[in-house]
Amino acid sequence: MAYEREQDRLFLAEQTQGQAQREIARRHAKLAQAVQSKAVARLQPLDPRELSPSELLRYIQVAAEIERRAVGEAPSAAVTAEAQEQGADVAALADEERRARMDQLRRELERRLAEGAQ
Template sequence: MAEGTVESWERQGGESAQAFEAFAVYRDLGPARSITAVARQLDKSRALLGRWSRQFAWVMRATAYDREQDRLFLGEQAQTRRDIARRHAKLAQAVQSKAVARLQALEPRELSPSDLLRYIQVAAEIERRAVGDAPLSVGPERDEHGADVAALSDEERRARMNQLKRELERRLSEGAQ
């Protein structure tokens, strides 16, 4: 805004202090604003307020004020979202460093098949999201027979992995012939 320029919701040239006070009350009433409400609040004649409203374009000025308040609010929301994103990124980095340190201390032989499977799934999911790909699945992971893999016990997973291993070996031996 150029220096010396008056915003439409500020006191205008030729507008008396009383007329501006009445406009400010009207402006600040928000969506419920009306000349009748201002007349009641200031104990002034509705006819006088109607004349000031027309002379000093209250409706247009209040609309401009509302738009400016919306613009400011949206800017505050955007800044708040940026602040939250920065805070969450710092938190995620801290959590990641702790998780990496813990992962490096793990002994793979001590992990159950379900632990290994879950680590692989989570790592693949993180990697896919990092490059902008969609998640692999949205529901429970299922094998080719429709069984919920996550619901299997470690023993059932071992048996399933052995079955898959035998199937893979069979197919490889058939392909070698």
């Protein structure tokens, strides 16, 4: 009899904990949606031509990371290291090369934004 009461108590504790975890997950999801909405509203008026090469690179990195996580992929250490190297490379470029790289990144960002809007 004591064993059964203990099993019932454990079962109820697990149920309560599970409900609490689900409620936390729901609140976090709602909060994340609200934050995303604010971020998207803030990003909409940005002109990619006005962003620095490092800003463009960072936007692309973050967007790719979000996309990977959204489909259940873990972040890639190789991609992260490569992106950091590219950021360092941009800083070391001459003005003309930096402009060319910025144009390339801007086109890539615009392409990705256009794909996302479809």
